[in-house]
Amino acid sequence: MRTVRLSDAIAEQIEVLISARGLKAGDRLPAERQLALELKVSRSSLREAIQQLASKGRLTSRTGGGNYVQEPPRGWSQNALxxxxxxxxxxxxxxxxxxxxxxxxxxxxxxxxxxxxxxxxxxxxxxxxxxxxxxxxxxxxxxxxxxxxxxxxxxxxxxxxxxxxxxxxxxxxxxxxxxxxxxxxxxxxxxxxxxxxxxxxxxxxxxxxxxxxxxxxxxxxxxxxxxxxxxxxxxxxxxxxxxxxxxxxxxx
Structure with missing residues (x-):
């Protein structure tokens, strides 16, 4: 059985949140502290998931300015199922x-x-x-x-x-x-x-x-x-x- 890493699970939760709230490219995610509370995860695990999504081109981080949704790369699927x-x-x-x-x-x-x-x-x-x-x-x-x-x-x-x-x-x-x-x-x-x-x-x-x-x-x-x-x-x-x-x- 494949073991799901915590960061992968949190990344999928973030994707569901983006979809559920209808966030588009350029929209800002909730602040990390608030997002960690909403997802009931630690901030360190949350940051790892955010970095994972950023490396795939799904999110972009701005120094002192939070995390923003990016246009999904070609071939990207937003469907968690x-x-x-x-x-x-x-x-x-x-x-x-x-x-x-x-x-x-x-x-x-x-x-x-x-x-x-x-x-x-x-x-x-x-x-x-x-x-x-x-x-x-x-x-x-x-x-x-x-x-x-x-x-x-x-x-x-x-x-x-x-x-x-x-x-x-x-x-x-x-x-x-x-x-x-x-x-x-x-x-x-x-x-x-x-x-x-x-x-x-x-x-x-x-x-x-x-x-x-x-x-x-x-x-x-x-x-x-x-x-x-x-x-x-x-x-x-x-x-x-x-x-x-x-x-x-x-x-x-």
Whole structure:
């Protein structure tokens, strides 16, 4: 189990505070004494966390003038939920299966509630996202496909009108894009997989437009299960090929 340093935990608390108070670039953090009291940490630990954020370009300190928020560097994520997950995902691509398990739970719920609460505008957005996704199939632009796929699934989350669910899904958006992009690079190049994916997305859209909650939930689960099993199968095939190549090299 990874041990979280105190300074890392405090840095994440500061990020949450910045986000919760809507602080923008150039805004000043509370004075160190006040901030230490608010976060219930020592001033020495607080200073270490501030220095850590400053080294990443997130904060800037002015002598005698306090600490100020800076524009996040390119690629910086302010989401305290996503950051540790992103690090896990980057360190081991197999974590995409953990992401799929979470998607299975979240998107089944999102699809079900979307059938109950989607407005005409929500349904139109879901349909538009679906058509965009279908139009891009066969494209060599995996990132465009990833964005279109994510946009379709997130349009369903928006239609659920469950604020907690929406915020969790949006917080995971960058991770979701990375997950979908990696999956699509493997899945959409296989003809026998492309058509089922299209059919699954169509069934999910149709169930929501029809207002059938259980059908929509089932469609979401079938889709994620299919992606999961297909990726497992691809990984197993690649592993067999790698073993065969290695054994052939050894014999040679």
């Amino acid at each position: 996503v950051d540790p997950l992103s690090r896990l995902f980057a360190s081991d691509p197999a974590y995409r299966f953990d992401v799929l398990e979470i998607r299975h739970a979240l998107e089944g719920a999102a699809a079900y509630h979307a059938t109950l609460r989607a407005t005409d505008e929500d349904k139109a957005r879901i349909s538009d996202c679906f058509e965009t996704l279908i139009s891009l199939q066969g494209s060599d632009d995996s990132m465009a496909l990833a964005k279109a796929d994510a946009a379709f699934h997130l349009s369903i989350a928006d239609a659920s009108h469950n604020l907690v669910l929406i915020e969790v899904m949006k917080g995971l958006f960058d991770l979701l894009k990375a997950n979908i992009s990696q999956n699509l690079e493997k899945l959409y190049v296989i003809p026998k997989v492309t058509e089922p994916l299209s059919s699954q997305h169509r069934e999910l859209r149709d169930a929501i437009l029809a207002g059938d909650g259980e059908r929509a939930r089932r469609a979401a689960h079938v889709h994620i299960d299919f992606v999961h099993s297909s990726l497992k199968s691809i990984d197993e095939d690649e592993a067999r090929l790698a073993r065969s190549f290695y054994q052939g090299s050894v014999r040679g």
